[in-house]
Amino acid sequence: MLRARHCTLLPLLATLGCGRQLTGGPPDYGDDAFPDEDTADDAGGIGPIVIIGAGVAGLATAGALGEGILLDQDSVVGGRALWSGGLMHFVGIPDQEEVGVTDSPAIAATEWETLTGWPPTEGTLRYLEDSAATHQRLLDLGLKYGMLAREPLTGIQRLLTLQGEGPALVAALAAEVPAAVDIRLETSVEGLLWQDGAVVGVVTGDGEVAARAVVIASGGYAGELARLAEVAEGEFWEPSSRGGSGDALDWAETDQLGLANLPNIGWLHRHIGVPMADGKLIGFTYDTAAPWIWVDEQAARFIDETNVESVTLTGPLRKAGSVWAIGPKDEVFAALDAAVSVTAEAAVAADSTLRCRGDVETLAELLSLDADALAATLTEVAGFQTGHQTDPLGRASDTFVPYSGELCAWRPGDTASKTYGGLVVDEDGRVLSTTGAVVPGLWAVGEAAGMGAPGLAGRYGFDGTLSAVVWSGWRVGDRLATE
Numbered sequence: 357m358l359r360a361r362h363c364t365l366l367p368l369l370a371t372l373g374c375g376r377q378l379t380g381g382p383p384d385y386g387d388d389a390f391p392d393e394d395t396a397d398d399a400g401g402i403g404p405i406v407i408i409g410a411g412v413a414g415l416a417t418a419g420a421l422g423e424g425i426l427l428d429q430d431s432v433v434g435g436r437a438l439w440s441g442g443l444m445h446f447v448g449i450p451d452q453e454e455v456g457v458t459d460s461p462a463i464a465a466t467e468w469e470t471l472t473g474w475p476p477t478e479g480t481l482r483y484l485e486d487s488a489a490t491h492q493r494l495l496d497l498g499l500k501y502g503m504l505a506r507e508p509l510t511g512i513q514r515l516l517t518l519q520g521e522g523p524a525l526v527a528a529l530a531a532e533v534p535a536a537v538d539i540r541l542e543t544s545v546e547g548l549l550w551q552d553g554a555v556v557g558v559v560t561g562d563g564e565v566a567a568r569a570v571v572i573a574s575g576g577y578a579g580e581l582a583r584l585a586e587v588a589e590g591e592f593w594e595p596s597s598r599g600g601s602g603d604a605l606d607w608a609e610t611d612q613l614g615l616a617n618l619p620n621i622g623w624l625h626r627h628i629g630v631p632m633a634d635g636k637l638i639g640f641t642y643d644t645a646a647p648w649i650w651v652d653e654q655a656a657r658f659i660d661e662t663n664v665e666s667v668t669l670t671g672p673l674r675k676a677g678s679v680w681a682i683g684p685k686d687e688v689f690a691a692l693d694a695a696v697s698v699t700a701e702a703a704v705a706a707d708s709t710l711r712c713r714g715d716v717e718t719l720a721e722l723l724s725l726d727a728d729a730l731a732a733t734l735t736e737v738a739g740f741q742t743g744h745q746t747d748p749l750g751r752a753s754d755t756f757v758p759y760s761g762e763l764c765a766w767r768p769g770d771t772a773s774k775t776y777g778g779l780v781v782d783e784d785g786r787v788l789s790t791t792g793a794v795v796p797g798l799w800a801v802g803e804a805a806g807m808g809a810p811g812l813a814g815r816y817g818f819d820g821t822l823s824a825v826v827w828s829g830w831r832v833g834d835r836l837a838t839e
C-alpha cells in the first residue's frame with residue numbers, strides 16, 4: 357500500500373479530508389487553476405530532480421532534463437509503450453501539406469469539441485501549438501512515420517503510425533537519456549515526501565530520496581481492474597498489458613491533489629479473456645483476422661469484428677449490452693498457444709466460461725439467446741463467407757469462416773489501452789492541489805497527468821495520445837533544465 361509522509365507536516369491540506377474526486381462533466385478548473393507564473397513557487401526541497409516512472413513520459417522528461425534520478429518499479433524502461441501501437445496525433449505538419457491537407461492549431465481547436473466532446477482547454481491549445489515541433493523533434497531522434505490516416509469523427513488526416521510502434525519510440529527516447537541521469541530500476545515509489553507544504557522527495561521501498569523537485573510519470577490506471585470497474589461499467593476487466601499502476605491516483609487521494617476526467621477510458625475489446633474458476637484469466641488476442649463473430653442480446657451482429665481498434669467504437673459495444681463472442685471450436689483453439697489450450701480445454705470441460713456445443717439450439721439456450729435468431733445470424737454469416745451476400749457492417753468476406761460443427765461462446769473481456777484522466781496540472785505541468793493551488797516541488801507528465809493537461813483528451817479521448825505523452829515530458833524536462 358502506498359503511503360505519503362506528509363499530513364502532520366501539511367496542516368492546511370490535511371484538513372481538507374480524503375476521498376476520490378471523479379469529475380465527469382465539462383472541464384471547469386476555475387480562475388485559480390492557472391496561477392500567475394511569477395507568483396508560483398516551484399521550489400521543493402534540495403537535491404536532484406526525481407522522476408517517478410520510466411515510461412515514455414518519464415524517458416522524455418529525463419532526456420530533456422539531462423540529469424536527475426529516474427526511478428521505475430519495473431526491471432526495464434518503457435512502460436506500457438513496450439506493448440503499444442505507434443499511432444500518433446499531429447496537427448500542422450509537412451506530411452499534411454504533402455497530401456494537400458490544410459491544417460493548423462487554430463483549425464484543430466475549432467474542431468476539438470467534435471473530436472473529443474469537450475471544447476479545448478488552455479492545455480489543449482498549448483499541445484496543439486507545439487504539435488509540429490513535437491513531430492519534428494521525434495524525426496530528429498531518427499524515428500520514421502508511415503502513411504497519414506484520418507482521425508475518427510472529423511475525418512481529417514492527422515494520424516501517423518510510427519515505424520516500429522511503441523518499442524521504437526521507447527528505444528529512441530531511452531537513447532537520448534544521458535549517463536548523467538541515474539536510472540534505478542526495480543525501485544518502487546511508495547509515496548511523496550512532504551515538508552512545509554512542499555514536496556521534498558519520495559519514499560521508496562529502499563528508503564527516502566530527497567529531491568528539489570519530483571516529476572510524477574507513473575502512468576494511468578489501466579492496470580487497476582478494481583478502479584476501472586468502479587469508474588466505468590464493463591462486462592469484466594482484464595489487463596491489456598503490464599503497468600497502469602494507478603499510484604498517482606492513490607497519492608492524489610492521500611495528499612489532496614486535484615484529479616480530473618477519470619471516467620474517460622480508452623477501451624479496447626480485442627483481448628478475449630476467459631476467467632477460470634481459480635480466478636486466473638486466460639486471454640488471447642483478438643486480431644483482425646479473427647474467425648469469431650460477436651452477437652448482442654438479440655443474437656444479432658452489431659459491429660465489424662475486424663475493426664474494433666478505435667476507441668470511438670466503444671459506443672456500439674456499450675449499446676449492444678451483453679455481448680457473446682462465437683466461433684468454431686477448431687478455429688478458436690487454433691488461435692491459442694499450446695499452454696493456454698490446456699486451460700481452455702479445462703474451461704470447456706467445466707462448461708464454465710468457455711461453452712461449446714455441437715448444435716445451435718442447445719448453445720442458444722445456454723446463452724439465453726433466441727435459438728431462431730441465432731440460427732438466422734449464422735445463416736446470414738454463411739452468405740457473407742461464401743460471398744453471396746455483402747456484410748452491411750463492412751466486414752470482408754474472406755475474414756469469415758464456416759460457422760458449423762461445434763461452436764464455442766464466451767464473453768469478450770473489456771480492457772483499457774489507456775486512461776485519459778489524472779492529476780490536475782497547470783499549463784506548465786505543475787501539479788495543483790484540490791484547492792487549485794500549485795504544489796511546490798511537484799510536477800506530473802504523461803498519463804499520470806491526464807496526458808499532460810487537464811481536459812486535453814475531452815470526454816471521448818482521441819487516438820494517438822502518445823504525442824501528448826511525449827510532449828508533456830519534453831515540456832517539463834525543458835522547463836526544469838533551465839532552473
Ligand SMILES: Cc1cc2nc3c(=O)[nH]c(=O)nc-3n(C[C@H](O)[C@H](O)[C@H](O)COP(=O)(O)OP(=O)(O)OC[C@H]3O[C@@H](n4cnc5c(N)ncnc54)[C@H](O)[C@@H]3O)c2cc1C
Binds near residue numbers: 429440574601820825
Ligand atoms: C496494447 C496497447 C496499445 C496501445 N496503442 C497506442 C497507440 O497506438 N497510440 C497511442 O497513442 N497510445 C497507445 N497506447 C497507450 C500508450 O501506450 C500509453 O498511453 C503510454 O505509453 C503511457 O505512457 P506513460 O509514460 O504516461 O505511462 P506508462 O507507460 O504507464 O509508464 C509509467 C511507468 O511508471 C512506472 N511506475 C508506476 N508506478 C510506479 C511506482 N509506484 N514506482 C516506480 N515506478 C512506477 C511503471 O512501471 C511504468 O514504467 C496503447 C497501450 C496499449 C496497452
